[in-house]
Structures are given as structure tokens and as C-alpha cells.
Amino acid sequence: MAAATAKTRALRSSPGTAGLYAKAALPLIPGASLLPFVAGGGSKIPRTVLTLDGVKATRDELAAYDRVCGFTLRDTLPSTFIHVKAFPLHMALMTDGSFPFGAVGLVHLRNRITQLRPVEAGERFDLRVSTMPLQPHPKGRTFTIVSEARVGDELVWQDASTMLRRGTGDKSAPKPPEAIGASQLPFVAQWKLGEELGRRYGAVSGDRNPIHLHALTAKAFGFPRAIAHGMWTKARCLAALESTLPDAYAVDVTFKRPVLLPSKVTFAAEDGRFAVRNPKDDTKIHLEGTVTAA
Template identity: 50%
Template sequence: MATRTFAKAPSTAPLMLKAALPAIPGVGSLPGVKHASGGAPDLVLQRPGVATDADHLERYREVCGFGRAESLPVTYPHMAAFGLHMALMTDTAFPFAPMGLVHLRNAITQHRPIAPDETFDVTVQAADLRPHPKGRLIDLITDVTVQDEIVWNEVTTLFARGRGGSAETSPAPLEGLEAPSSVVHWKLAGNLGRRYGAVSGDRNPIHLYPLTAKAFGFPTNIAHGMWTKAHALAALANRLPDSYRVDVEFKKPILLPSTVVFGSREAGGVIDLGVVGARKPDTHMVGRVTPLA
């Protein structure tokens, strides 16, 4: 297993450009651009000694709806991992070109809260390339450690459309879960993708402007899935334990601007949640919070 170490977060702007190159006719097959067709790359990316910038944390809390607290928002370590995700996906050893991949599922396990003044290490690797009825799936595994203790873990499941026909090797974690009914409305502005992109570094064109999103087949720009997950957990902040796992599945993109409805229900300490359209009740996201024993 090869290891690549980053002293600071990779700059996402050039990586976004690199991610777009394979989609350009005649360029995607060139050496240094064409992606391998094998399995998950035998590569680990790591960034040690990550410190939280107080101003960035405040901007993240503001755009996602988190209040001030003595610990980082549960989704915040994803910010430290995103550049590593991009570096891994744009490596030609990765089996898919990044543009066109769909962020299908996301699971975060918080083993304990992380204080804003704690320094942590981040490692990222790809694993479990597997079939899907409409293509293939692959996971990006992220571990956050403090003095060799794993305090946070994330599994980002990406879907690559293509020849499928084979059932998944294991059931989808949230299979059959319906979004809880509710009357809590979120009114999302057209510039939400640009605001979250400025904080997260995820400036994928599908999130920024109607024109750039249309170039990739969307009628207008769409909200980031990780913003939706973060905003849902911000709404539940006072009901969450210190240690838990939160799984979500992204069902359908949220077109911007729009109004959606957020709902949740709790039973036995487990919280189910969901986001649906306000005018047309399409399910955009379902999720489940499970306390750790």
C-alpha cells in the first residue's frame, strides 16, 4: 500500500480542472488523463496535524445552520478530508473519472466529540469496488485520529453509471426507509451552492449556476448533498448523543432555488430523518442516527 502525505490541504481549484479533463472529447484517453480500469487503487492519502481555523469554522456553522458549541459539528471533519478525496479521485489509478460520479450515500461515525482546539490526522483511501444494478459503487474511507485514537470515520459511497445488472453484494443500509412527515420548511436560495462551495472547496459546476449545471444535464444548479446532511443534523443538534453513527442516502437532487420539507421521528433512541420537496413530494434524502453502544 503506497502512502502519500500532504503537509497542507490540497488546493481544490486545480483538482476540479483536472477532474474535468477526462470528460473532454479526445483528451480523456490521453496518458496522464485516462483512468485505470482496475479495482480500488492501492493508495492511502494522509494529512497529519490538522488544526481548525476559527474563522472557517464560524463560516461553516453559519452556512449550514449550526449554533456555537464546545465541539466541532459532526460533518465538519469532512472539510479537512475533501481535498484528499479530490486528490484521490483525480489520480489516474482511481477506476472512474470524477465528473459524472454520483454521491449516493454517506455514513459518519462520531466516536466522540472533537474539540475545536484539538489537532487531528486525516487518512483517506478507496475500497470495496462492487456491482450495482445500474453500474458500480466504490467507497472513500476517511479516518480522523487524535493521538492514534480513531475519533471520527466517514464512508462516502460513489455511484458510477454503466453496465450493471448485478445486485449489490450487501443490502443498502437504509433500504425501505421513508422520509418522516413534517411541516418544517426550508427555503433554499439559488446561491446556496456557491455559498457552501466557497466554504467547502467543492465548486463542482453542477452546484454553482444554472448555466454551468445545464452543461452537465441538470435543469439548474443543485444543492450539495453534504450541505443537506449537515443542515439536517444542525436541526437535530440538541437531540444527538456524543457518540453515534449517521447514515444518509441521497435520492434525488434538490434544484435551486426551492423549498423543501425536513422531518424526523425518534424511537428507542434511533432518529429517522428525511427531506422531501414542498410542492412535489419527491424524496431528496433519508437518514438514520444510531447511538453507539
């Protein structure tokens, strides 16, 4: 049987994430998933493509993002900033009524970004976001959201975010990527993260998941305190490495354990490998990643 043809939907403007998070919470209401506009009623990942043309960063939002994540103010976009621009499209896909489960409670396992060339702050680019089919995992099932940015016909940026839906695991599922020896990397810096970090990053990114904003809302989802956004942690690592990054590179990270707020973490790096660790125990890894020339 031939695979179903993907349905492409062109958006005129970026979706508002506040409304999308309200919609994302609806599946938590018993019986709400029976409604056709609420996620949770499907059986598999829909083949949907969302596009948004003419995306551009304002100087103010870029400066605010750079300050929160630790980048120097410059005339090119951090590769993680383009992820922020694609994120509302991610949420729109995951809150659609055809999506098989709700977005709240998903775990961001891994993110890979490929920057094929620097994107100037004043350039307009077109986004294309789609989802890949469900895959088995030892702790449930995963799927990947794939994003692309083009300037005209030129592909300049790609992103793949792999999400875990917890559930019955599959022992035959592929094993996760091999560890990079994160506990052995040399210490570079210690970062002190304030309790308000999740709210600050949420304000510049639009990612206002309640697990990141306040201890009270995080406790409702099983966390003792609010946790830092995984994509903030990745961005902070790239900011620490930005003087060494080539114009074209791929940066691949695995999110290993949450970073509670407030807290202190250490950053370690060597030869294209990097990690964020617990300052009292180098074997407790929050994030590990690699950077390679593209």
C-alpha cells in the first residue's frame, strides 16, 4: 500500500503559543480527547507539513534572546534562535485534533541542528515543519519533528527534535547513541541559574510550559521545582562555544536529566564534545553533545 500523501498547510502568521498551550492542556481533562479538535484521538502521527514564509527577527527580540542565553550581541542569528521561530509550528502540529496524544507530558530527548551558513539578522527566511512516524523506544515511543529554513531556494538551517511519549517500552528498540565520555571532559565554567530563568527564557522563546515557570506548576507534573528549558541549556552551551564555531556546523545534544531551578551546574568541553554536569558529581550529566563541521 502506498504511503499517505502529506498534507501541506501554509500559515499566514506565527501561531500564538499562549493559546496553543491552553489547547495542549485539554487532553488532561477526562474525555476531552473524544472531541475532534483535541489531540489524543488519533492512532498514528499525521503526515502534516506546516509552512510559514517571510520570517524575520526584530532587533529587540534577538537582543533579548542573546542576553538570556549568553550570546554576544551580533548581526547573525544563533542557530538555536531559529528553533525558537519554528517552535510555534511544532506546537501547532502537536495540538492538532489528529495528533495521537497530548503535548503536555512529552519528554524532549534529543535535538540536532545543522547550520549550513550564518543567517543575517535582517534576512527573511521560510520555515517548513513536519513530523516523522512513531518509533519504538525502551521507555515508550518516540517521534521526531523536522524543521527547515530556506532563504529563497537555499537551504540554510535544519533541525530535528526527538520527543518521547512514555508508555510500554519495546526491548527490541534501537539503543540510544553511545555516550561521549561526558564525565571525563575538562571543566570550563560554573553557571549559577536563578529561579526566574524559566520565566525569562519563556518570555523570549514563547515556550511557556508550566514545568519551567514556577515550582508550584512544576510540582503538578511530578518535579520538585521548576526545571530549565532543554533548548536554553543547549543555547547556553553554544554561547560558551561561539568563538570556536565554524560558519557551517552540526550540533547534536542529548538531554539526560532535568536541571532544577535554582541551581548551579558546570560546563565542560574538549575537542568538539561538551557537557553540562552536576557540580558535586561529574557522573550526573544533564546534557551531552557534539559539534562537528558541516
